[in-house]
Amino acid sequence: MRLAFKIAVRFLKYTKVQTIIIFLGIAVGVSIQVFIGTLIEGVQNNLINKTIGSSSQITIASKNDDKAIASWESKVTKIKELKNEVKGISAAADFPAFVKIYGKEKTYPILLRGFNFEDADTIYKINNNIIYGKEPEFDNEVLMGTDLQKESGAKLGDTVTIFTPQGIKRDVIITGFYDLKSSNINKSWILTTMKTVQDTFNFGDKATSIEMQVKDVFNVDGVLTDIKDKLKDNNLKITNWKETNASLLSALSGHTVSSVMIQVFVLISVILGIASVLAITVLQKSKQIGILKAMGIKDRISSLIFLAEGLILGVIGSIMGILLGLTWMYFFTRFARNQDGTPIISLYVNYKFIMFSALIAVLSACIAAIIPAKNSSRLDPVDVIRNG
Structure with missing residues (x-):
């Protein structure tokens, strides 16, 4: 040779x-x-x-009438055991509501979303996308999207009122404004702590969804199967990004x-x-x-x-x-x-x-x-x- x-x-x-x-x-x-x-x-x-880079790639919701997930902490713990497949996980409590800005006649439809912000940042990068202000540290503090802020004229430190469909009112303070690079989200989501949402809508200690991101987005079907095997709960509905992003x-x-x-x-x-x-x-x-x-x-x-x-x-x-x-x-x-x-x-x-x-x-x-x-x-x- x-x-x-x-x-x-x-x-x-x-x-x-x-x-x-x-x-x-x-x-x-x-x-x-x-x-x-x-x-x-x-x-x-x-x-x-x-x-889908800054959004939930697998979402767990409840099939029950109240749409609430009980014992969500144990479910999150089980999913975290799939550490080679899941890179970020966050529980959320959310519900549709309306917000009224002080001094304004108009009310705006919103989705009030409660997070543990440390967990939510692994998915949504909220802290990195705050234009000014800071993440809520206490109950009754909220973040508002820049699109809703421009439309409503809200200012940092303003007290705004959340109205629920059940007639409950709750005053909250704006601690910052975010931009998640989506006009629909910026206009409709108001972000706060989980406890604020749970208390406002009488959820107790329940969540409405568990959201996560995976290491390999194209292997999301395999991860979803592993999650189902881990949880073994027929009352849960588990969806992935492929189902909502067919195009x-x-x-x-x-x-x-x-x-x-x-x-x-x-x-x-x-x-x-x-x-x-x-x-x-x-x-x-x-x-x-x-x-x-x-x-x-x-x-x-x-x-x-x-x-x-x-x-x-x-x-x-x-x-x-x-x-x-x-x-x-x-x-x-x-x-x-x-x-x-x-x-x-x-x-x-x-x-x-x-x-x-x-x-x-x-x-x-x-x-x-x-x-x-x-x-x-x-x-x-x-x-x-x-x-x-």
Whole structure:
């Protein structure tokens, strides 16, 4: 193998221009794979982050008439045992209500949501999205969304009144304003402590939902099954983000299919290019191969020469392609930007995907060298030397 490798290197050095063209061909093919794959993965991550990245990906609710979950703490404890699958979990108590701003005649429909904010921050990143003010620390303190604040004219420190459908009134103090990047949420959610909601709506110590995020959003069905096995409660309804985001799931699937198709066609073109060039090389080097065989080189070694050429071309071409693809992606994220200066698509480097692309390219180059290798082993040294 060492002899075949040395001869392959000499053959490649002898035809430098041809070798460089092959390297570039492989590099361009691999760079397209890396660029397209990285770009689509970046698009998918952006879509996921904007739609479900800061929201509940699995939600547990009650099938009972009161819509309340009893002993929710024990259920949360059981789910936390799935620490390799669940990365954030928060119980919530919420109920529709109305809010009236002091000095205003109009009332606004809202959803009063009570959290343990430390837990809720693992999902909604509330603390990071407070525009001004702070999270509620005591009962009767609330956060209001920026859209509702603009519409109602509420100010920090204002006392507002919550009206329930049962006719209960409760005065609460605004401690801050948040922006969760969703107009519907910013306009309808008023956030407070769980105890405030529980006392206002006479829930006792019950919750209305248990929300969570998972480590692998595409494995959410498997996590949901594990949760059902853990809880074993037929009175609970468990849903996931796929059920409420069918259009998003369809878009992600479409991206994946298109990416795979592009990469397959690129691989086919790379294989055909390498095979055709190496086949021509066999004809060009037939006299040298004949002389080598006459000197005692076996057919197996002559075949290994071209397999070694394919391996060298694949490895060096793949390295060049990875560097070229990442360079393209870097400049794309540098120049394709939103009006606020942030990248339209964030650079997301999946090292496993890149190494997989490189491995496929190397294997493709080796496969492309099989036919030329077989042709070289069939050459008769006497005929080659006699006929030139």
